[in-house]
Structure formats: structure tokens, C-alpha cells
Amino acid sequence: xxxxxxxxxxxxxxxxxxxxxxxxxxxxxxxxxxxxxxxxxxxxxxxxxxxxxxxxxxxxxxxxxxxxxxxxxxxxxxxxxxxxxxxxxxxxxxxxxxxxxxxxxxxxxxxxxxxxxxxxxxxxxxxxxxxxxxxxxxxxxxxxxxxxxxxxxxxxxxx
Numbered sequence: 001x002x003x004x005x006x007x008x009x010x011x012x013x014x015x016x017x018x019x020x021x022x023x024x025x026x027x028x029x030x031x032x033x034x035x036x037x038x039x040x041x042x043x044x045x046x047x048x049x050x051x052x053x054x055x056x057x058x059x060x061x062x063x064x065x066x067x068x069x070x071x072x073x074x075x076x077x078x079x080x081x082x083x084x085x086x087x088x089x090x091x092x093x094x095x096x097x098x099x100x101x102x103x104x105x106x107x108x109x110x111x112x113x114x115x116x117x118x119x120x121x122x123x124x125x126x127x128x129x130x131x132x133x134x135x136x137x138x139x140x141x142x143x144x145x146x147x148x149x150x151x152x153x154x155x156x157x158x159x
Contacts, residue, residue, distance in 0.1 A: 013157075016150055023143045024080045027093060030136060031077030037120035038070035046070070049117035053107050072096075087151055090144035097137040104133055 038046050047066035050057075057065075076096070079089040104116060107125055116125040116133075123129060 013150075013153065016146065020086075020143065020146050020150060021083075023139065023146070024083060024086060024090065027090075027136075027140055027143060028077045028080035031073045031080065031093065034119050035070045035074035035077060038117075039074070041120055043067050043070075045121060046117065049115055049121065052112065052114040052117075053103055054110070054112065055103065055106075087144065087147040090140060090147050094137065094140040094144045097133065097140050101130075101133045101137045104130055 043063075043066045046069075047062055050062050050065055073096075076089060076093055079085065080093065100118070104125060107114060108130060112125065114125050115121055116123050116129045118129065118133065
């Protein structure tokens with residue numbers, strides 16, 4: 001029997017680390033791309049996109065979101081890229097994507113014909129964008145779960 005075919009806890013942990021690395025880099029790329037796409041446009045354009053979701057938020061809140069959300073996405077993407085506090089930043093990504101997905105579902109349910117605003121202007125909210133954002137949410141939740149699980153295993157191995 002080949003030694004390569006033998007599965008050991010160390011091999012499993014290395015494979016898990018590689019999978020988590022690839023997942024966090026992919027999610028980081030999505031957040032950085034989304035942020036840059038929004039930051040290249042005047043923030044007032046993103047304000048109109050947020051307002052088109054008809055969530056009845058005060059103008060000051062909509063303006064604050066339009067001015068800060070792209071920067072938060074960029075910071076989140078960078079944190080995911082470097083892997084710092086992965087459990088917490090992957091969880092933050094999952095919460096943010098769950099929020100985006102919920103708002104998009106509500107808008108779709110209401111029959112709003114708007115741009116989703118995910119990657120800047122020009123992308124119509126529809127089934128395709130819902131599937132993509134729902135998948136990104138599931139992906140980020142799985143990454144957060146894996147990061148917590150991997151940390152728990154590392155702590156157990158140290159004991």
C-alpha cells in the first residue's frame with residue numbers, strides 16, 4: 001500500500017487548510033472587486049441604488065451607507081486576503097452577505113425592477129443575481145464554519 005494513500009490527521013488538516021485558503025482568497029477577491037467597482041463611481045450613484053430598494057431609510061442613513069459600505073467591503077476583502085482573525089471576518093462576511101441577500105429577496109418579491117448594485121451600476125436584479133448572492137452567502141457561511149472548526153481542532157491538538 002502506498003504511503004500517499006494513507007490518510008492521517010495531519011494530511012486531513014493540511015487539506016482543510018488549503019481548502020480554507022482557496023475559499024478565503026476567492027471571497028476576498030469578490031469583496032475587493034465589489035468595493036472597487038463602487039468606489040470608481042461617485043458615491044451619489046450608489047446612494048440612488050441603495051434608495052431604489054425602497055427600504056424607507058432616512059436620507060442620512062442612505063448617504064452614510066453609500067459612503068462607507070464600499071470601504072467596509074474593501075477592508076473586509078483585505079482582512080480575508082491576509083487571513084487575519086479569519087473566524088471573525090468570515091463571520092462578518094456571512095452576516096453582510098445574508099443582509100444583502102435578504103434585501104435583494106425583498107426587492108425581488110416586491111417586483112422592483114432595479115439594479116442590484118452588487119458590483120456597481122448596470123446589473124439588473126433578477127434570478128441570476130439572487131442565485132449568485134445566495135451562493136456567496138452559503139460560501140461565506142461555510143468558510144466561517146470551517147474556520148471555527150479548524151481553530152477548534154488546532155486548539156485540541158495543542159492540549
